[in-house]
Amino acid sequence: xxxxxxxxxxxxxxxxxxxxxxxxxxxxxxxxxxxxxxxxxxxxxxxxxxxxxxxxxxxxxxxxxxxxxxxxxxxxxxxxxxxxxxxxxxxxxxxxxxxxxxxxxxxxxxxxxxxxxxxxxxxxxxxxxxxxxxxxxxxxxxxxxxxxxxxxxxxxxxxxxxxxxxxxxxxxxxxxxxxxxxxxxxxxxxxxxxxxxxxxxxxxxxxxxxxxxxxxxxxxxxxxxxxxxxxxxxxxxxxxxxxxxxxxxxxxxxxxxxxxxxxxxxxxxxxxxxxxxxxxxxxxxxxxxxxxxxxxxxxxxxxxxxxxxxxxxxxxxxxxxxxxxxxxxxxxxxxxxxxxx
Numbered sequence: 001x002x003x004x005x006x007x008x009x010x011x012x013x014x015x016x017x018x019x020x021x022x023x024x025x026x027x028x029x030x031x032x033x034x035x036x037x038x039x040x041x042x043x044x045x046x047x048x049x050x051x052x053x054x055x056x057x058x059x060x061x062x063x064x065x066x067x068x069x070x071x072x073x074x075x076x077x078x079x080x081x082x083x084x085x086x087x088x089x090x091x092x093x094x095x096x097x098x099x100x101x102x103x104x105x106x107x108x109x110x111x112x113x114x115x116x117x118x119x120x121x122x123x124x125x126x127x128x129x130x131x132x133x134x135x136x137x138x139x140x141x142x143x144x145x146x147x148x149x150x151x152x153x154x155x156x157x158x159x160x161x162x163x164x165x166x167x168x169x170x171x172x173x174x175x176x177x178x179x180x181x182x183x184x185x186x187x188x189x190x191x192x193x194x195x196x197x198x199x200x201x202x203x204x205x206x207x208x209x210x211x212x213x214x215x216x217x218x219x220x221x222x223x224x225x226x227x228x229x230x231x232x233x234x235x236x237x238x239x240x241x242x243x244x245x246x247x248x249x250x251x252x253x254x255x256x257x258x259x260x261x262x263x264x265x266x267x268x269x270x271x272x273x274x275x276x277x278x279x280x281x282x283x284x285x286x287x288x289x290x291x292x293x294x295x296x297x298x299x300x301x302x303x304x305x306x307x308x309x310x311x312x313x314x315x316x317x318x319x320x321x322x323x324x325x326x327x328x329x330x331x332x333x334x335x336x337x338x339x340x341x
Contacts (some may be wrong), residue, residue, distance in 0.1 A: 002273065003270055005270045006048065006049045006141070007051070007266055007268045008267045009050075010053055011229070012081070012251055012252055014067065015253055015254030016068070017254035017255065021036060022074060024297070031076040031077075032076065033074075035299070036252055039302045040302075041085060042302070045085055047085075051087065051088050051089065051090065051143060051189065052086045053191070055250075056071035056073040057095065057099050087116070088117035089119075090143070090191070091145065092165075104122075104123065108121065108123055117132050119131075119132040119143045119144055119145040128161035131177060133178070139184040139281055142178035144175065144178065145188070145189035146170075146188070147165060147191035147229075148192050149165065168207060175188065175214075185281050186222050186223050187225075188222050189226050193230040193234065200234060208225060212239045212244065220240075224283070225244040226267060227247045227248070228247060231253070231256065235328070236330075238332070238335045249323075251266075254298070262294075263291070263292050267286075268285075268289060285338075288323075288327045288340065290323040290339065302341065304339065308341075
């Protein structure tokens, strides 16, 4: 066994402007999302495991494709994410049912075809109880995912497995099932929080406490919590000794009503093997990597790297400061959180 690194990034929120950009980047013949998110590639390449958040569901191969408020994204996004180097994506969000059961099926079929694992939605009851498990550093890593709701769209009767909704007892039960299936590390993605609010809300705080306090036989049930949804950077902090990322912001999106919607972070955690048989893997190093989204053309920007090339760029400097303020707002620095690049 050896150390391994896990990288997680925020919402892939495919607004209509992002769809138009992908079409332009393909030369007008298809949809190519790779250039827009290429700045994530070096971070992902250095990681042993990389997790994204697939905020939207896919339309049929030939469309039609739509942005806000009910999304149908070109399925070419799956292969682009895989080409960048991602291993798995959370698919539980408030938009999971935007295109009904068919949208869930299309999305997961396309991700399977691209070789991209997924967690948070399912095509059948049997699929919903199989934990997504990957391997890194000799460890088996389970990825589970849940969302707070579906924008008022009812979950079809008899098909609760289409999307995993937040229920603390269910999450703990699933984490323990993943342990029984062989997982050494359990990572939980949660789509939660209040949009445009930097501070974690009551649900985030209470759920983080419940999940990180849960143990079975003296061993914690969950090793890492990574959050999405708020559209803006939120804090990283240790809760009951376990790292919680309340929100990473959007990785890619169209122009937002608040400039913070163009800012976010990637989370990187280095795990070290157990000190003795039967003990847990531990986070040895916790990092955040600030990023921004330029709008013309829509492009993800790694801020530390961009500022090395263009020192003093006022837009990038301001974004970096805003992200740092949010990420460190709950004392993560004292627990060893540092900025990576």
